[in-house]
Amino acid sequence: MKTDTKYTEIEKFKDALDSCTKCGFCMAGCPVYREEKKESSVARGKIMLIRALLDGEVEVTDEMAEQLNRCTLCMTCAQNCPAGTQVPTVITAARADKVKRRGVPFPYNIVFRWLLPRRRLFGWTIRLASWFQRIFLPKTEGTLRHLSFFLSALGKSRHIPQIAPKFLRESVPEVNKPPEGVKVKFTVGYFTGCMTDFVFPELGQKIISFLTKNGVEVIIPRGQGCCGALVFLGAGDFATGRKMADTNVKAFKDLDYIITDCATCASSMKDYVKFLADTEARKKAYTAYAGKIKDITEFLVDVVKLPASAYHVAPEFKGKTVTWHEPCHLGRYLGVKEQPRKILKSLKDIKFVEMPDADRCCGMAGTFSIYFYDLSQKIAEKKAESISSTGADIVVTDCPGCQIQLMDTLKRLKMPQEVRHIMELVE
Amino acid sequence: MIDTKHVNRLRAITGKENVLTSKEEMVAYSYDGTQMWSHQPDVVIFPTNATEISETLKYANENGIPVTPRGGGTNVSGGSIPIRGGIVLCTTKMNRIIEINKTNLNATVEPGVILQDFQDALAKQGLFFPPDPQSYSGCTMGGVVAENSGGPSCLKYGVTKQYVLGLEVALADGKIVKLGGLTPKNRTGYELMMLFTGSEGTLGIITKITLRLLPVPKANQTVLAIFRDPAVAGETVTSIIASSILPSKVEFMDKWTFNKFRGIIPDAILDTSEVILLIQVDGLPQTVAAEVQQVVTITKKTAREVRVAADAKEAEKYWQARRAHFSDIHSQAHDIINEDVSVPRDKIADFIRLSQEAAKRYDVPISFAGHVGDGNFHPAVLTDSRNKEHYQRALKCVDEVIEIALKLGGVISGEHGIGLEKARFLKKAMDPTAIEIMKKIKDLLDPKHTLNPGKIWEEG
Known part of the structure; x- marks a missing residue:
């Protein structure tokens, strides 16, 4: 077994990599494995592939790069892991080592390296995109539009919200x-x-x-x-x-x-x-x-410790039934689980219903949904089923990324529920 | 390396999207839950129905290609490792729950259904399937039957074979055979489905399963008891059962798992104790309450501290700690040799004492956890395969632990199966005529030995 130290980012998390015992507790909860049913989709498989990278048995091929990208980093595996293996950490590190060798492919390199770090330039590009959005793309229901010119490089015919006229x-x-x-x-x-x-x-x-x-x-x-x-x-x-x-x-x-x-x-x-x-x-x-x-x-x-009486529901949501989607980054990463529910329960004029598997990943996961749109949508459909089972009029969450995913999915499935940020309900 | 024409034929059978051949994918199918074994297949296929399995087996048989069946790949005896290469036939895409029949208390499922999903679906209807291997969140029903899985609940409820009513199996030559039926009583001919239950994929591939179910017990409660002396813990288990209580689970954990109980039990007691027992009683609420009281009275006589879990949440915390035993010890050693012996209940204390003495002689750390209620133990020797000398000592210690279990009237595997891991002990553990009969059955059903070759007995 040869140890290759060329994977310096992975090496930093070698303990996490070594702690996996291959028990398979990660399988039932993994949103990607549930769809694909193959070993390379699930935490255990990815860990073994990364170990094989370090052993020099496999290289950073196109396929390896894809296997590393095909994870929502939802953290469910780590939560279910009896050894507490931090799989998302190892995968992120492996992605970094992959980039060191192969760079970021076009057109993502333009977006990631040039646009996102430059806020004003990014803003102008978005604005430009929004003009194209108006000119070329048919307006769908409400303010949802199909994906615009520049973003079309990053996905399929996704229903995304219109870019705001004023930032x-x-x-x-x-x-x-x-x-x-x-x-x-x-x-x-x-x-x-x-x-x-x-x-x-x-x-x-x-x-x-x-x-x-x-x-x-x-x-x-x-x-x-x-x-x-x-x-x-x-x-x-x-x-x-x-x-x-x-x-x-x-x-x-x-x-x-x-x-x-x-x-x-x-x-x-x-x-x-x-x-x-x-x-x-x-x-x-x-x-x-x-x-x-x-x-x-x-x-x-x-921190502010606002009393329940400080939260009032905005008039347009009065009398509505509301359910809550818990973003992975909120519940599993930040450990914020009770706080949003407390706020929702404080709102007297709505009916709050907990959805089944509220903490299950919606499949957005940023770049994941861009690289693997179809897979991302299949994951989202499970979430849509949960939402539907509650009979809610509105699904609220605390992550605009999840919001966009849910808007897209519900529109595509022709479901009537509205998607809102939890703070939109409150005044 | 497998011939391309074979791969093309497999693609024709199962569809291109259900055949994997890349190096990366083969790495991901080179292992299962077992620690010491690995071997890559040449190709992995995901049939979506019994006909595809049948056609694949027929073709593989005609061309002498090894076929290793696999579901979740969570077994811990090496059963799903393709030790001779060839085809891994993975059933995870056959994952439909065909029927759950509450009136008949039975369910029919495809082999790729994850046990946890099955349990979740049953729970919605107030039903349950008792076997609960620790790998329930990854293991699949085909594997549960083929490995005749057990788990903590088997003390009261028995193992998988007690629940198999009917099977549909694809044989090595591709024939599909239906065995058993839908009824709990069935005295029609030989119990052939029992031949495939626990066959570890060496006789056929299970394509459909009908299982007997039970209604979910109305209540359950968990008692925790901590002891200084493992032998005393063992005797306490015997006393509980002798008092005419049959708990649903009695689990044993040693010091290696104690960290998970910090904050629950005072450090002063944890630091000077050796064993925790978890005892779960289930049934009607009033019966559970009475039996818990009785368990508490008995354990209090011998234990240093006894706790009754206040609610389901606290109980789950205890059980999580139990499930984490293996990873807890794994975090403290490079390699673990995990055994699965089962001894008669009245020999538990002897078994622990003798095994500890053996470990001391070989100077290797040993940890015990297991389903002590039914005498099924998972002694684990902690070692490091990179240190040849230590590793050899560890292997010798494991050999001796197995000898001890056999001498006490036990068996080499309670629930994990033989697979690769225990093949070298088979001759010691089984009547030679019984091995002969098994081999004849194997030759009859799979004369070319293409089905899961290299498993159960040491060949060649």
Whole structure:
């Protein structure tokens, strides 16, 4: 057995790699294995393939690259693993070693290396795309449109929401103070994430309004960028990921709390230190940064400690039945499970119904759904069944990524349920 | 390397999308839940119906290509490792639950249904299928039958063979045969489906299964008891059962699992104890309450501390710790040699004592966990195959542990099967005439030995 140290990122997590006993506890819960029913889809198989990489038995071939990409990093395997093997960590590291050897393929390289790290340029491109979206693509129901010109490189005929005419950062000031007469209890930095900034700016406005009303001053640092999840977790491009991490750390350096409305952004940014800290200085900075991050529901329930009476349902949702989709990044990664449910239960004028397997992955997983759209949709169909079984009018979640996936799936399946962010319900 | 024309034929039988040949995929089918064995197949196929299995077997038989059946690939005897290469025939895409019949208390399933999915579907109707191998979240029904799986619940409810009513099997020459039926009583000819139950894929490939079911017990409760002396724990189990209580599970864990109980039991007690017993009683609520009381009274006489799980959540915490035993010990050694002996219940204390003495003599760490209620133990020797000398000592210790079990009137495998892992012990453990009969049956049903070759007995 020869040990090859050319896989330096994987080597960092060798303990996790070695801890798998091949027992197969990971199988029943794996969303990808459930669809494909083959060993290379499931955690145990991927672990064995990565061990074979280190042993020099296999190389980073096209197929190997695909096997590494074919995982939603939903963390269910790690949760069910009696040995606690952190499979998603090992897979992310393997993706990074893959990128070191093979680079990121076109057109993803353009998007990941050039657009995502440059917030303004990305914004302009998105805006340009939105014009094309209007010109070339038929408008579907509501504000959903088929995938636009530039994004079409990344997927099939996906129903995605229309790009907002005015981005969040263009419509709100950098500093948002509580209204007159309301005392400032906390000051937070709002990490808006790409989706809320470009696609769901009304969500951002609602969050700012709710926070300020409840005594939270909200700063939106203009220097912030993309969280980098697609780039370093999805595509394994650690070098670009590091630049993005540094940008965000700098943008929020003077703030004690960083709140997000996107579980993926929150958990990915907390993971900077695990994957991207290549120097002591970065390790220190990323650790401090991670400590400040709170998901919005976690912040409201655990930090601000708002009483149930502070949550009112927005008039348009009164009398509706609502169910909750728990994003993987929220429940399994951040451990935030009770907080959103507490908020939903506080809302007097809705009926909250728990869906079966609320914590099962929706299949979005960023780049995963771009690379493997059909598979991603099959996974989402299971989620759609759960949603349907509750009889809910609205499914809420806490991750714009999940939201887009669910919108796409429900539209495709011609299901009537609306998909909303939990904070859209609240005022 | 398999001839391309064979691969093309397999593609024609099962469809191109159901045949894998890449190096990467072969790596992913070179192992199962067993620790020490691995071998890559030449091709993996996923038939989607019995006809495809039959055609594949017929073709493989005509061309002398080994076929290793596989479901979830979670067994721990090497049963699904394609030790002679050739075809891995994986049933995971045949995963339909064909019928669950509440009136007849039976269900018919395809072999690729995951046990956990089956249990979930049954639970919705208030039913259950008792065998509960620890691999339930990955293992498939074909494997459960072919390995005659057990698990903790088998103390009260028996093993898989007690639930098999009927099977459909594809034979080595491709013939499909229906055995047994739908009724719990059936005295028609030889019990041929029992021949395939526990056959480890060496006699045929199971294509459909009809199982007897039970209604889910209305209540259950878990008692935890901790002991200083393993022998005393063993005697306590004997006392519980002698008091006319038949718990649904009695599980034994040693020190290696204790970390999972920190915060539940005081460190001072954990640090000076050797064994935890988990005892589950099930049945009608009033019976459970009375029996738990009785179990508590008995265990309190000998145990250092006794806990009754306050609710299902706490009980699940205990059971999770039990399920994690293997990975707990695995995290502390490069390699584990895990055994599966079963001894008569009144020999439990002797077995533990003698095995510990053997481990001491060979100077290797040994851990015990198992279904102590029915005498089925999983002694595990911790070693490191990279250290030849240590590894040899470990193997010798395991040999001796097996000898001890046999001398006490036990068997070499309670529930894992023989596969590759225990083939070298078969001659010691079985009447030579019985081995002869088995071989004749094998020759009759699979004269060319293409079905799961290299398993059960040492060939050549």
